[in-house]
Amino acid sequence: MKDLRIGIIGVGTMGADHAERVARKISGARLVAVSDPDTDRAAAVAAPLGDVRVIGDPLALIGAPDVDAVIIASPGFAHAEQLAACLEHGKPTLCEKPLTMDTESSLRVVEAEHKLGRPLIQVGFMRRFDPEYAALKRLLDSGELGRPLLLHNVHRNKTSAPHFRSEMIVRDSLVHEVDVTRWLFGEEITRVTVHAPKPTGLVADGVLDPQFAVFELANGALADVEVFVNFQVGYEVRCEAVGERGSATIGLGVDVLTRSAGHWGGAVPEDYRTRFATAYDVEVQRWADAAARGGIDGPTAWDGYAAAAVCTAGLESLAEGRPVAVELARRDEVLG
Structure with a gap:
């Protein structure tokens, strides 16, 4: 060929x-x-x-x-x-x-x-192609942990561009956890609440960073996400799934642990291109x-549409400070 x-x-x-x-x-x-x-x-x-x-x-x-x-x-x-x-x-x-x-x-x-x-x-x-996320998906699908009940996510960037506003944190950063949640649970997100604590002092006035979101899924499961795009330390993404018979965590960054000059630890990636290379x-x-x-x-395009629907609800929640239902077309009516 x-x-x-x-x-x-x-x-x-x-x-x-x-x-x-x-x-x-x-x-x-x-x-x-x-x-x-x-x-x-x-x-x-x-x-x-x-x-x-x-x-x-x-x-x-x-x-x-x-x-x-x-x-x-x-x-x-x-x-x-x-x-x-x-x-x-x-x-x-x-x-x-x-x-x-x-x-x-x-x-x-x-x-x-x-x-x-x-x-x-x-x-x-x-993230669906990342070896750790793929392994977590296989583990959840195997049933070894029982029915998945909760998903905890952390998504932190070292810094963001000056033009990166509050709504972009939802649409361009949080969207990854929207897809991860739908994919790992195999369920649609039905309601979103986005909270905005007191923002870091290292961003422009009016930018709400960090943000904390809660997703409610069709099967009754819950997922939460901390998104902090001016974390200053580096790029950090973690995910913990909690099931009926145990839990599993990825993104701990413990593959290489060093001890030197009175300190111990490992490197934190500079950005997403390193973490998800x-x-x-x-x-x-x-x-x-x-x-x-x-x-x-x-x-698929449907996955992109579903993520857009969740982010739209998330933006409304962020603006109004309340839970917002996700308005999603019926898949069988759209795709037959």
Whole structure:
């Protein structure tokens, strides 16, 4: 088989990381084009990666005959138009979260894909591909711990960009725990409460950081999430599942423990690209393998829509200080 020819839209931090990954690590695939409003940046990313051209218009990249599949790493507000173009051209797509910026447009993406009769959109919830998360999922599915009852999550970043506002903490950070919770429990989230304690003094006025969310699931289970995007220490993600007959914790970072100069401990990753490097590699390789067959292998457009619905409820809860029910279309009515 010929190599899958991949184009990437958006070469900011995540897109540039994916460009390097596709060009140097992913078998059976090669990077052929990148697109970004900052054409100088796009050219700088493309230059060391071989025969990769820069296409100014992202829609032109999607329609290019020598692009077989697309990775969308552009800002969320551009996703709806770009996903529509990918569906129109029938090209398998790996879309970084969020699927779109709101529930309504996400549902339209799901409906448009369904009309094609085959899945083409995979959403970049990379934690499903992390070895620790995958092991936890297998353990819960095995029944060894009995019925899962509770899920405790910690999601901390060292710092965030100056433009990272309160609502982005929900839509761009908390969204990962939304997907993790739905995936690990195999249930939809029905109600969300987002609490905002007194914020850290290291953020701009008006930014509510940290935040603490509680998810109520259809089967009666509960999940909580601490999100703190200006933690100052490093990137830390932990998850503990509590079942009827025991518990399991991942993300403790205890693989290498050092003792030196009167201290002991280990390193805290600087950011998500370090912590989830293996997850990203596995995710993109599996997606590329599936895309070569014309499909996907991971979180679906429906998963992206469901996450958007939960985050919409979370934003309302954050603004109004009360629990908010998640408004989710009936899956059987949308997908048949």
